[in-house]
Amino acid sequence: MATRVHGKEAQVEWVLTDPGGAGAELVGCTGWSLDIKAAADEITGLDSAGAKEFLDGLTEWSGTIGLVYDAVPAGIVAGAELDLTLYTDKDNDIFYGGSAIVTSFKPTVSTDAVVKLDIDFQGTDELTYPVEPV
Secondary structure (H helix, E strand, C coil): CCCCCCHHHCEEEEEECCCCCCEEECCCEEEEEEEEEEEEEECCCCCCCCCCCEEEEEEEEEEEEEEEHHHCCCCCCCCCEEEEEEECCCCCCCEEEEEEEEEEEEEECCCCCCCEEEEEEEECCCCECCCCCC
């Protein structure tokens, strides 16, 4: 049976990949999301018998990390290269991981709310998928 996990147990760890890069748990994280895609390139020909045909193409992944603004670690800026580990559980058993580039750094300020920050990233290599422990 699959293990259900509450989002309150999730966390993010990061390591700057430039020389001397430090790494740690990303505190103040309010959530994260991933968008994992695979291209399906159309190869329909006149001989396709009336049905479109596709061939699997390249894959890519990107995502967003939400933070409370005062928790932003040094070095996390647009253009920074990171090794990310995105955990879904408090025991760090189930995670996604890979190298990424920070593509957007978006602080949000409102008179009636805490200052927040969204960090968008684009994966630069293969994504490690979670394997549930047995």
